[in-house]
Amino acid sequence: MTGSNVTNASKLLLDPEEPPPVEIINAGGRNNTILLCDHASNLVPRRLGNLGLDPIQLAEHIAWDPGAAVVARGLSARLDAPLVLCGYSRLVIDCNRSPSSAESIPEQSAGISIPGNQGLGQEQKARRRKELFEPYHLAISKLLENRSQSSTLLLSIHSFTPVLNGLLRPWPVGVCYGRDPRLARLMLRALAERVDAEVGDNQPYAIDDQIDYTIPFHGEVHRLPSVMIEIRQDQIGTASAAAGWTTQLADAWLQIAAKAQCLQV
Ligand SMILES: [Zn+2]
Numbered sequence: 001m002t003g004s005n006v007t008n009a010s011k012l013l014l015d016p017e018e019p020p021p022v023e024i025i026n027a028g029g030r031n032n033t034i035l036l037c038d039h040a041s042n043l044v045p046r047r048l049g050n051l052g053l054d055p056i057q058l059a060e061h062i063a064w065d066p067g068a069a070v071v072a073r074g075l076s077a078r079l080d081a082p083l084v085l086c087g088y089s090r091l092v093i094d095c096n097r098s099p100s101s102a103e104s105i106p107e108q109s110a111g112i113s114i115p116g117n118q119g120l121g122q123e124q125k126a127r128r129r130k131e132l133f134e135p136y137h138l139a140i141s142k143l144l145e146n147r148s149q150s151s152t153l154l155l156s157i158h159s160f161t162p163v164l165n166g167l168l169r170p171w172p173v174g175v176c177y178g179r180d181p182r183l184a185r186l187m188l189r190a191l192a193e194r195v196d197a198e199v200g201d202n203q204p205y206a207i208d209d210q211i212d213y214t215i216p217f218h219g220e221v222h223r224l225p226s227v228m229i230e231i232r233q234d235q236i237g238t239a240s241a242a243a244g245w246t247t248q249l250a251d252a253w254l255q256i257a258a259k260a261q262c263l264q265v
Helices: 003-010 047-051 055-059 067-077 121-145 180-194 214-220 237-263
Strands: 022-025 033-036 083-086 151-159 173-176 224-232
Touching: 022 121, 033 067, 033 121, 033 180, 047 055, 055 151, 067 083, 067 151, 083 121, 121 214, 173 180, 173 237, 180 224, 180 237, 214 224
Parallel strands: 033 083, 033 151, 151 224
Antiparallel strands: 022 083, 173 224
16 A cells, blocks of 8 residues: 555545445335435544543434434335435434534534534534445435436334333324425324324424424425434334334335325425
C-alpha cells in the first residue's frame, strides 16, 4: 500500500470487511411496495469503539428499534416486496433525521450521554454522513428510480418502547403519517378489524419534518403513498410473537392493496 493509500484508508469510517451501510433484500420483489427499516441495526463501526457505551446500552432502544428488522424481513418475504435496511446504529448517524438536525448524531439519547458523539468536528460528522447516511438513502432512491414511481407504495417499519417517561403506551401497533394520510386511513381500518386493542392513530408519533426524514424525503416529496408502522417492542420480543405480527400486518396490507392502487396520482 502506498503512503497516500494509507492516508486515504485511515480517513475511512468502515473497514472493508465490515458489513455494508445498507442491505437490500428481495430487490426484484414483484409487489409494488418498498419496505424500509431505518433503525434495523445496533451495529457500530469498529473504529468508533462502541461510542463509549456498554453492550447493555447498545442493546436498548436508544441504539435501534428492537424487533423491527425481524418483522420487516418477514413482510418482505410474505409480500414479495423489496426491503432496504440500514446497516448501522442510529447513534452513529440517524438515517431518519435530517443531517442538519441536532438529533442526527445525538450527543445524548433518553438521558444517556453518548461519549463517542461529544464535540465532533465537521469532518467526523461528514464522514458518517458520507459512509452511512448517504448510501442508505441513495439505495432507496435507486430502487424508486428503477420502478415506476407512480405505482410504488412506501411502508416503513419501526418499533417503540412500552413505557415513555413513566407513561404506559397502550397501542400494540401505531399507524403514523404526516402530510399524506391516504394509506394510513386504509391501514388503520384494516388493522382495527384484526387487532383486539386500540390501534394508534398517529401514535406514538406523527410523522414530522422536524423529526422524520425518510418518509418526507422519499414519499411526500414525490407524492408516493406512504405510511410508517410503529410496533410496541413487547409485542415482538420473541420470534413467534414477531411472526404473529408479521402475519397480521401482511394480511392487512394485502387487503388494502387493491384500494391503494387507486391512490396513485
Ligand atoms: Zn425507529
